[in-house]
Amino acid sequence: MIFKNYNNATMKLPHEIEQKMLEILKLPNMSKRNVPSYTNKLSKIRTQMHTLSHDFARLKSTEEKYADAYFAYNFPMNVMKVMTVAKEFQNIYSKLFSHTARLNILDVGCGDGAGMLGLYYRFKDANNISLTGIDASSLMLKRTQELMGWLKSHDPSLDVKLMKRKISPNLFKKTKQQYDIILFANALAEIFSTDKISLTFIEQILKCTTRDGIVIIIEPALKKFSRRLMNLRTEIIKTEKSSILLPCLHEYPCALLNVRKHREWCHQSVPWEPPDFMKIINRGLNREIDHLKFSYLVIAKKNYKKSFCNGFRVISHVLKEKGKKRCFLCNQNRRVELVRLNKSKNTFNTPFDEISKGDIIALKRVIQKKLHYWQIEGNTEVKILTKAKG
Numbered sequence: 001m002i003f004k005n006y007n008n009a010t011m012k013l014p015h016e017i018e019q020k021m022l023e024i025l026k027l028p029n030m031s032k033r034n035v036p037s038y039t040n041k042l043s044k045i046r047t048q049m050h051t052l053s054h055d056f057a058r059l060k061s062t063e064e065k066y067a068d069a070y071f072a073y074n075f076p077m078n079v080m081k082v083m084t085v086a087k088e089f090q091n092i093y094s095k096l097f098s099h100t101a102r103l104n105i106l107d108v109g110c111g112d113g114a115g116m117l118g119l120y121y122r123f124k125d126a127n128n129i130s131l132t133g134i135d136a137s138s139l140m141l142k143r144t145q146e147l148m149g150w151l152k153s154h155d156p157s158l159d160v161k162l163m164k165r166k167i168s169p170n171l172f173k174k175t176k177q178q179y180d181i182i183l184f185a186n187a188l189a190e191i192f193s194t195d196k197i198s199l200t201f202i203e204q205i206l207k208c209t210t211r212d213g214i215v216i217i218i219e220p221a222l223k224k225f226s227r228r229l230m231n232l233r234t235e236i237i238k239t240e241k242s243s244i245l246l247p248c249l250h251e252y253p254c255a256l257l258n259v260r261k262h263r264e265w266c267h268q269s270v271p272w273e274p275p276d277f278m279k280i281i282n283r284g285l286n287r288e289i290d291h292l293k294f295s296y297l298v299i300a301k302k303n304y305k306k307s308f309c310n311g312f313r314v315i316s317h318v319l320k321e322k323g324k325k326r327c328f329l330c331n332q333n334r335r336v337e338l339v340r341l342n343k344s345k346n347t348f349n350t351p352f353d354e355i356s357k358g359d360i361i362a363l364k365r366v367i368q369k370k371l372h373y374w375q376i377e378g379n380t381e382v383k384i385l386t387k388a389k390g
């Protein structure tokens, strides 16, 4: 295997993927020093990006029509979003798949292959991998084919199967094949425009998972799609036929679903270092490209033991205010405000200054002033168990 181990701490797109993308985009060797030679191509991509996001805002899917812009802008972020979720899964359910010799992965609505590539990168060191991608678009599948061919040329143990299919609500009803991971990365939003994701559909998908298999759903961080996932989660925990493994650390009703008159939505915002070519493309567009924003669920037929218990998920950024810092935690069925007055800062709680949205933290001797208002005081111990960015 020629690929280097992915260095998680930096949250960067693996270098060889960046190079391959530049080759496919016909921007070979582009760097900050030689941008003028690529002016025409870059302005074409930027124009496409404008239209693509305009269409996305109107819930119109045109990634096939503006495939280069989608590939240059969404693809790298989608690879990283999937890698982030998979890393979180590996951190918290470290035993799952550790003895699976060949991991069978299905990427539904695979598009240009970002999701399967992300999962491949996360699991390739521990498992042999079979990737199956389904998409309705020949053009998107053609790009996936090119990427997978490149991957296979470096890893002969990799199996890849791509299928052109239109997903319908009943497609998985009669499927006999079983997979360890079934991924929907930004695909459910397109496949179902309904207000609700059908629980029957999810149950059919779960039947296509192996005994320890999981379903990963990643959606855009928009309120509509995130709240739709939150509602799906509620239905799943109510019926008790399957389990939510992530992002929630508990199986109680969602703490955010009913606060602030339904104006909240649970989503991730994880910092990363975009590759130079994205920064170049972003000149003049000024998009906020340094955070990966998405909502997600990991579902399984049964629940599994987590690598640690008694952790709390940080569900907001840390807000600095006069004389104090605060953030919100998810605790069973309530959202808890965690506050540290500046005068209480000491060596027990310095990790509080390092926490960011999505992290999982442990607290010892926190003062629970009210059910939903906790305070860090002199001897409260704060520990970061996992960082959202890996």
Ligand SMILES: C[S@@+](CC[C@H](N)C(=O)[O-])C[C@H]1O[C@@H](n2cnc3c(N)ncnc32)[C@H](O)[C@@H]1O
Residues within 6 Å of the ligand: 063, 074, 075, 078, 108, 109, 110, 111, 112, 113, 114, 115, 134, 135, 136, 137, 140, 165, 166, 167, 168, 184, 185, 186, 187, 190, 191
């Ligand atoms: C937003 S893209 C996501 C692509 C990829 N999963 C990613 O995260 O970058 C959605 C993909 O779903 C595909 N798609 C939409 N509706 C579909 C359907 N009913 N059946 C199969 N594919 C579908 C589109 O062709 C497109 O490639």
